[in-house]
Amino acid sequence: MRLLRYFLFRLLQMFPIALFIVVINFALIHLAPGDVSILLAGEGADPEYMQSIRESYGLDRPLHEQLGAYLGQILQGDLGLSFRTREPVIDIIAERIPATLLLAGTALVLASIAGVAIGAVMARRPGSALDTAVTTLSISLFSIPVFWLGLMLILLFAVTLRWLPSSGMVSIAGPREGLGFVLDVVRHMILPVTALAAVWLGQYVRLSRASVSETLAEPYVTTARAIGFPERRVMTRFALRNAMLPIVTVLGLELGLLLSGAVLTETVFSWPGLGRLIYEAILSRDTPVIMGAFLIMSFTVMLAALLTDLLYAALDPRVRL
Amino acid sequence: MTPTAAKTLRATVASVPGALSLAVFLVICATALAAPILGLPDPADMAFALYQPPSAEHWLGTDNFGRDILSRVVWGAQVALTVAVGAALLSILIGSALGAIAGYFGGWVDGLLSRVFDIFLLIPTFFLILLIVALFGASLPLTIVAIALTTWPRSARLMRSQVLTLKSRVYVQAALAAGAPHWWVIVRHVIPNGIAPIITDGTILMGMAILTEAGLSFLGLGDQNLVSWGSMIFEGQRHLRLAPWMSIAPGVALLLLVASLNLLGDSINFAMNPQLRTRGGAPKRRATTAPPAGETAPAADTPILEVDDLRLVYHAGARRIAAVDGVSFTLPRGGSLGIVGESGCGKSSLGSALLQTMPNNAELTSGTIRFDGRAIVLGGKPVVENGRSRIDALRWTRMATIFQSAMNALNPVTTVRRQMMDALRLHKPGISREEATARIAEVFAMIGIPASRMNAYPHQLSGGMRQRAMIALSLILEPELVIADEPTTALDMLIQDQILGEIADLRERLNLSLILVSHDMGAVAESCDVVAVMYAGRIVEIAPTQRIFGNPAHPYTRTLIGALPSLTGPLEELESLPATDTAAAAAATGCRFAHACPAATDLCRRAAPPAVPLGAGHVSECHYAEDFAAEPSSEPHAAPAAAKEARA
Numbered sequence: 003m004r005l006l007r008y009f010l011f012r013l014l015q016m017f018p019i020a021l022f023i024v025v026i027n028f029a030l031i032h033l034a035p036g037d038v039s040i041l042l043a044g045e046g047a048d049p050e051y052m053q054s055i056r057e058s059y060g061l062d063r064p065l066h067e068q069l070g071a072y073l074g075q076i077l078q079g080d081l082g083l084s085f086r087t088r089e090p091v092i093d094i095i096a097e098r099i100p101a102t103l104l105l106a107g108t109a110l111v112l113a114s115i116a117g118v119a120i121g122a123v124m125a126r127r128p129g130s131a132l133d134t135a136v137t138t139l140s141i142s143l144f145s146i147p148v149f150w151l152g153l154m155l156i157l158l159f160a161v162t163l164r165w166l167p168s169s170g171m172v173s174i175a176g177p178r179e180g181l182g183f184v185l186d187v188v189r190h191m192i193l194p195v196t197a198l199a200a201v202w203l204g205q206y207v208r209l210s211r212a213s214v215s216e217t218l219a220e221p222y223v224t225t226a227r228a229i230g231f232p233e234r235r236v237m238t239r240f241a242l243r244n245a246m247l248p249i250v251t252v253l254g255l256e257l258g259l260l261l262s263g264a265v266l267t268e269t270v271f272s273w274p275g276l277g278r279l280i281y282e283a284i285l286s287r288d289t290p291v292i293m294g295a296f297l298i299m300s301f302t303v304m305l306a307a308l309l310t311d312l313l314y315a316a317l318d319p320r321v322r323l
Numbered sequence: 324m325t326p327t328a329a330k331t332l333r334a335t336v337a338s339v340p341g342a343l344s345l346a347v348f349l350v351i352c353a354t355a356l357a358a359p360i361l362g363l364p365d366p367a368d369m370a371f372a373l374y375q376p377p378s379a380e381h382w383l384g385t386d387n388f389g390r391d392i393l394s395r396v397v398w399g400a401q402v403a404l405t406v407a408v409g410a411a412l413l414s415i416l417i418g419s420a421l422g423a424i425a426g427y428f429g430g431w432v433d434g435l436l437s438r439v440f441d442i443f444l445l446i447p448t449f450f451l452i453l454l455i456v457a458l459f460g461a462s463l464p465l466t467i468v469a470i471a472l473t474t475w476p477r478s479a480r481l482m483r484s485q486v487l488t489l490k491s492r493v494y495v496q497a498a499l500a501a502g503a504p505h506w507w508v509i510v511r512h513v514i515p516n517g518i519a520p521i522i523t524d525g526t527i528l529m530g531m532a533i534l535t536e537a538g539l540s541f542l543g544l545g546d547q548n549l550v551s552w553g554s555m556i557f558e559g560q561r562h563l564r565l566a567p568w569m570s571i572a573p574g575v576a577l578l579l580l581v582a583s584l585n586l587l588g589d590s591i592n593f594a595m596n597p598q599l600r601t602r603g604g605a606p607k608r609r610a611t612t613a614p615p616a617g618e619t620a621p622a623a624d625t626p627i628l629e630v631d632d633l634r635l636v637y638h639a640g641a642r643r644i645a646a647v648d649g650v651s652f653t654l655p656r657g658g659s660l661g662i663v664g665e666s667g668c669g670k671s672s673l674g675s676a677l678l679q680t681m682p683n684n685a686e687l688t689s690g691t692i693r694f695d696g697r698a699i700v701l702g703g704k705p706v707v708e709n710g711r712s713r714i715d716a717l718r719w720t721r722m723a724t725i726f727q728s729a730m731n732a733l734n735p736v737t738t739v740r741r742q743m744m745d746a747l748r749l750h751k752p753g754i755s756r757e758e759a760t761a762r763i764a765e766v767f768a769m770i771g772i773p774a775s776r777m778n779a780y781p782h783q784l785s786g787g788m789r790q791r792a793m794i795a796l797s798l799i800l801e802p803e804l805v806i807a808d809e810p811t812t813a814l815d816m817l818i819q820d821q822i823l824g825e826i827a828d829l830r831e832r833l834n835l836s837l838i839l840v841s842h843d844m845g846a847v848a849e850s851c852d853v854v855a856v857m858y859a860g861r862i863v864e865i866a867p868t869q870r871i872f873g874n875p876a877h878p879y880t881r882t883l884i885g886a887l888p889s890l891t892g893p894l895e896e897l898e899s900l901p902a903t904d905t906a907a908a909a910a911a912t913g914c915r916f917a918h919a920c921p922a923a924t925d926l927c928r929r930a931a932p933p934a935v936p937l938g939a940g941h942v943s944e945c946h947y948a949e950d951f952a953a954e955p956s957s958e959p960h961a962a963p964a965a966a967k968e969a970r971a
Contacts, residue, residue, distance in 0.1 A: 019442050026451070034458035041458065126605035138340045141589055145582035147534055149541050150556055150574035157567050218603030221732045225796075228680050228726075229746050230718030233605055239745075240734055247736075258447030265449075266538050270560070280450075281542055284457055296454045299447045307445055319736060319780045 008315045009308075016304055021073075023300045027293055028072050032065070041289045047085055055082070081294035086286050091294035095276065101171060102275030106264040108191065109198035116199075117206020118249065122242055124207070125214035136207065143204030148263045152197040152270035159193060166193055169272035194271040198263055209252055213245040220244070247318050254310030258303045327519075334594035341590030347583040351576075355400035363394035366550050374566045384568040386558065392569065396576050399552045403580055406467055406536040407529035413471035414532075415525055418478025419518070423509050425479070426486030437483070440476040448473035452535060456544045463546040466539060470532045477528065478521050485517030492516075519595065526588035530581040537577055552577045607683045611712065612704040614697070621696035627804050627836040628654040628677070633690030634703070635669070635676050646672040646685070648860030656803070659830060659837040661847025661868070663883065664857035670840045673857070674808045677838070678724055679705060679714045694722065694804070720750050723802040725794050725826075727809045732793055733781040739792045740777040743799050750800055762799065770795045771825065787818040794826065804836045811846060823849050844883050848872060853940065856880045859915040866941035876935070876943035876952035879916045914946070922947065 031041050040047070043055045056062065058080075060071040075082075081091035120140075124133045160168035167173065167190050176186040217223065218241050226236045265277030272278060276295060283291035315321040335341040354361075364370065368390060375385040383392035425436035455469040489495060490513065498508050539545060540553025541560075552573035559570030593600050635647035646669040654660050662670045675681045677692060679700075687703035698706050699713045706713045714722075726732035734742055743763045748754060754762075767777060770791045781789055790810060797805055807826065811819040827850040830837050841847050847854050848868055855865040856879060864877040875881045914920070917927040926946050935948035945951060 019445055022442050023446060026446075027454075030454060030458055035460070125603060128604045129601040134340065137589070138586065141585045142578070142582045145530060145534075145578055145585050147537050147541075147553075147556070147574060147577050147581075149538065150570065150577065153556065153560060153563060153570050154574065157563060157570075161564055161567075212599070215599075215603035218605070221726055222734045224680050225724075225726055225732050226734070227606065228678050228718065228724050229749065229796075230715060231745075231749060237605070243736060244734070255444055258445070258449065261447055262449030262538065266541065269542060280453070284453075284542055284544060287457075289458065292454060292457050296447075296450045299450045300445075303447050304445055317736065320782045 005312065005315055008321065009312055012308055012311050016308060019304060020301065023297065023304075024073060024076055025069070027297060028069055031293070041293075042082060043085060043290070051083070076297070081297065082290040084283075084288055084291050086283075086288050086291075091290050094279065094291065095294055095298050098274065098276045098279045101273060102264060102268065102277065104187075105191065105194055105198065105268065105273055105275060106260065109195045109202060109264075110260065112195065113199040113202035114206050114253070117203045118210040118242075120203075121207045121210025121212075122214045122237065122245070124211045125218060125241075126237070128215050133211075137211065140204040140207035140211075144201050144208075145204075146201055147266075148197055148201045149266040149270045151200060152194065152267055155193045155197055156270070166190075168193070171274055194267050194273055197270070198267045201263055202260065205256065206249075209249055210245065213248045214241055216248075217241045217244040247314065250310055250314050250317065254307045254314075257306045257310075258299075261299055261303065331519075331591060331594050334597070335587075335590045338590050338593065340586050341594065344583040344586035344590060347579055348587060351400055351580050351583070352404060354397055355404050358397045358401060361397065363397060364391045366390060366395040366398040374562070376566075377568055383572045384566065386555075386566065386569050387562050392555075392572050395550045395555060396552070396572050398550045399555060399573060400576065400580070402463065402546075402549050402551045403533050403536070403577070405463065406470070407533050407580075407584070409467040410470040410474070410532035410535075411525045411528040413467065414474045414528055415478045415521055417471065418475035418480075419482045419514060419521060421475070422479035422482025423486050423513055423517070426483040427490055427505070427509055427513060433483075436479070440480050440483075443473070443476040446473070449535060449538065453539065453542070453544065456539055461539070461544045461546055463549055466536055466546070467532075470535055474528060474531065477524060481521050481524055482514075482517055485520065486513050489513050489517050523588055523591045523595070526584045526591070530584040530588075533577065533581050533584075601684070604683050609686075610704050611707040612701050614706050614708050614713070615701060618697055623656075625656070625696040626653045626693075627656045627658070627695055628838075629691075629693040630677070631691040631693075633673070633676060633692065633700075634688045635672050635681065636686050636688050637672075638684045638686065645860050647676060650690075650857075650860075650862055652855060652862065652865060654804075654836055654838065657834050657836055658853065659839065659851040661839045661841065661851035661854045662857055662862075663841055663844055663847050663854060666842060668857045669860040670842075670857050671808055674724070674806055674838070674840045676700075677806055678722070679712075718750075719746060719797075719802065720800045721802050722804045722806070723797040723800065725797045725805060725807040725810045727790075727812050731781075733789065733796070735781055738778050738780055739784070739796075743796055746796060747799055763795075766795045766799055769829070770798070786814050787822065790814060790818075790822055791825070794822075794829075798829070798833070801833070802835070804838070805830075806838045806840070808840045809842070810839070812842070819846070820849075826850055856883060861915065861944065863916065863945070864941075864943040866937075866943075867939065870939065870941050874941075874952045874955060876937055876941065876948040877916075877945045878920045878922050878951065880943075881951070914944075 031038055034041060039052050039056050039059075039061055042059060043052050047055075058071070058075065060068050063071075079092050081095075083089065084091055084094055087094065120136065124136050127133055156168045159166045171187060171190050172178075172183070173186050173190075177183045222244075223236060223240050226240045227233075231239070264275070265280055267273070268275045268277030269281045276299070280292060280295050282288070283295070336345060369388045371381065371385045371389040371391060373385065373387055373389045375381055375389075377384045381391050381393065383396060386392055386395070421436055425433045425440075451473050452466070452469040455472075456466060459465055495508060495512050498512055499505075503511075536545070536551065537553030537556070540551045541557045543557060545551050545554040545557065555573040556570045556577075559566070559573070562569055630653070631651045633647055633650045634645065637644040637646055648669070650669075650673060652660065662673065664670050672681070672685065675685070676687060676690075681687075687700065689703045690700065691698055691702070692700040694713075694717055697713065699717065700706065733739065737745075740763055743766070744759055747759050747762060751759075763777065764774060767774060772788060772791050772795060776784060776788065781792065784792060794810070810826065811822050814822065823846055826837070826839075829835065830850070837851070839847055839851055844854075851868055853865065854868050854871045855862045856871070856877065857863070858879050864871065864875065864880045866876070871880060872884060875884055912931070913929050914923070914927040914932050917923040920927065924946075930946075932944045932946045932948075934942050934944050936942050937948060937952050941952070943952070
């Protein structure tokens with residue numbers, strides 16, 4: 003009951019944010035140099051399509067009416083047509099989402115679990131030589147440009163050692179079903195997931211180290227020790243359980259950052275996801291796709307933030323309206 | 324440079340990662356600035372053979388156009404640093420200004436701006452920047468502005484919270500009262516004092532800006548007229564198989580610069596808040612000892628607790644602080660002892676030593692603690708018998724503690740009932756769920772917590788109820804000794820009284836032995852038979868409660884009693900103590916209290932006073948204990964000492 007009310011309340015709060023994002027998009031299109039209709043239709047679009055764009059977005063009418071028309075289009079799920087393929091942008095994006103989810107999701111799960119565990123172990127011996135070394139290493143990890151790390155992995159494991167494929171999600175002549183297909187995808191995933199997870203791992207180690215060491219200094223941990231709980235249980239039931247709260251918050255706040263990492267990784271590994279799509283769109287100046295991708299990414303981050311909020315509320319009984 | 328900034332800088336450089344990262348960052352800056360005079364070939368000059376691997380002539384090789392890569396990396400540093408400094412400065416400028424306005428004016432201005440900060444946090448900034456650059460055309464200044472426009476809420480939030488704490492400060496209020504305009508107060512007083520954490524965050528911002536620019540360049544949205552590391556990798560990617568060195572060098576440069584910035588920020592942060600590095604942690608393994616030979620079985624009159632010459636030292640950097648400095652006392656079974664003293668006197672450290680829950684930087688250097696005749700600490704070391712520490716065998720079943728519950732002493736994410744259940748089942752693994760629930764209900768009824776509140780979370784209880792829940796938790800396993808550490812602090816007077824009354828009542832009913840640690844003379848007077856007064860790590864006076872109030876034999880006790888407001892007696896002028904630096908007092912050669920004592924003589928400053936026994940369990944560490952004891956407490960304090968001087 004409490005969670006449901008909280009969820010609905012947070013959902014309501016998302017509307018102004020979504021509106022704000024759409025307005026930013028609208029403002030950028032109108033502020034950008036060049037003809038708005040060209041930006042909406044893409045360069046070199048044929049005159050008839052250009053005319054239909056002018057009509058559907060009401061480009062001859064005053065600005066506020068144009069904003070209304072633009073909002074209407076987006077509400078209907080109409081993000082325009084890709085100027086390159088003439089397909090609806092929304093379909094192109096939807097088609098690419100599963101690949102991105104697979105890549106980013108796997109890396110996120112691996113990095114967060116390993117990162118939280120390593121950080122928690124380090125928090126048990128704060129200030130030790132090992133702790134300093136791991137902190138330094140984790141900072142260095144998230145200072146690596148993820149796309150460069152990807153290139154180096156390709157150079158080592160695909161070009162030099164020839165152990166793993168360097169790009170794509172499936173082999174060209176590989177199996178298309180069954181276990182063989184799954185293994186093929188897994189082989190293709192290893193390098194991009196490693197690159198992405200390595201960079202995120204640094205973030206999670208640091209975050210978890212800070213958060214767990216903070217909870218270990220809390221009075222309720224002293225109470226637990228005075229009661230006589232074994233240290234392992236103090237760590238899991240008291241310290242980690244409470245440390246999850248800030249970790250989840252930051253997880254929600256940094257999703258945008260995570261997605262940008264995924265985009266760059268996909269570019270390096272030619273992974274057929276959203277990131278690769280954005281890259282192709284930039285190269286061919288396909289503005290409708292770039293704008294559509296920005297909107298979808300923003301909405302995804304909002305939705306994910308909403309879910310994190312809900313997770314937080316489920317973890318922390320103190321969260322109320 | 325201000326003294327704090329200089330101190331922070333010294334502390335930063337003192338750590339290995341701090342010194343290293345600062346050195347790397349400065350070397351990169353110097354190289355970038357010196358680029359024109361290093362005698363390198365023009366970075367755009369396609370004068371050399373294509374795809375040459377690193378050699379003596381071209382240290383980092385040449386690229387697909389025959390350009391010297393070393394030269395391009397060095398010039399690329401200029402671009403990276405321009406982006407870093409430009410974007411961070413602009414971002415901090417916008418952020419601090421808006422954050423300061425939001426925090427300073429509060430009200431709807433704050434509400435509106437805070438909302439905007441929050442929205443920006445949810446926008447995937449990299450994609451927004453990407454969109455801006457894709458729509459407006461790739462150029463370095465635009466990239467810088469775009470980064471600043473999407474990252475400023477970071478600084479704004481920091482500045483806002485800084486301002487909220489700063490604006491109530493005296494100097495800000497004084498400036499306003501003197502008629503200074505708001506903008507002047509913000510610019511002159513608020514921003515300079517709140518800028519420190521924002522500058523620290525600035526190094527992180529710089530790293531983010533560099534990575535963002537590199538990412539954009541790598542996607543082909545870099546400034547075409549400049550040599551940027553990101554665009555070098557972008558080009559190198561296509562020639563990865565033929566000329567891997569094209570992508571390796573700029574990537575290493577990026578990593579070095581960004582890592583040095585992030586590490587530097589981290590080190591500055593640690594230098595400003597040293598406790599971040601060492602707080603918390605698992606309890607460290609301490610040296611243990613075997614049980615002493617010839618321990619006899621406890622008899623009926625064996626004291627429940629005996630403490631002999633206990634010493635506890637804190638290590639703070641190179642400093643050693645003797646928080647408990649030779650404390651001895653005996654608590655008979657069923658007795659109650661109050662330990663009073665001002666904060667920092669070592670009373671809570673003493674409590675934590677009895678329970679062996681000291682923080683890692685604390686160490687027992689000597690002393691024996693006996694529980695029911697059996698040593699649990701011997702020579703400062705915990706006693707281990709059959710592979711198990713004796714204190715662990717006593718925990719909660721025979722010796723429990725009541726912490727101050729206002730301070731999160733109960734786990735905030737677990738219901739009160741669940742916490743009691745966990746403790747019960749930990750020590751009685753065989754207990755059935757029904758039995759456990761019945762026991763919990765019984766204790767709750769005894770403490771006076773309505774059964775309907777059993778499933779409440781700690782935050783759902785009032786302060787008084789939460790404290791009762793803590794007491795219930797401590798009593799769940801029927802311990803013989805309860806150590807209560809400031810159990811009523813932070814509660815209002817009426818509730819304090821109630822809770823103390825309940826503790827005293829429970830003690831009688833359950834035949835508990837009690838140690839009550841408090842800063843409040845009144846609190847211990849109500850619930851304890853014996854009172855020990857602690858000052859600077861020592862018990863300076865111990866006596867039965869009646870006696871210590873009637874005939875206090877230590878001038879410090881007299882000031883404590885004098886500081887006790889009387890509800891019934893005439894309103895007198897309260898005596899207040901000068902603030903004590905306990906560490907300094909403990910290090911003094913003579914009497915610890917001499918520096919603040921109204922009756923101190925040369926003898927007091929020269930020689931530490933002996934423990935003077937005054938009969939009936941009354942002991943005082945004062946050269947003039949007998950004279951003080953002879954005076955009832957309402958007499959002026961200086962009199963006995965003066966009289967003794969006169970007689971001598």
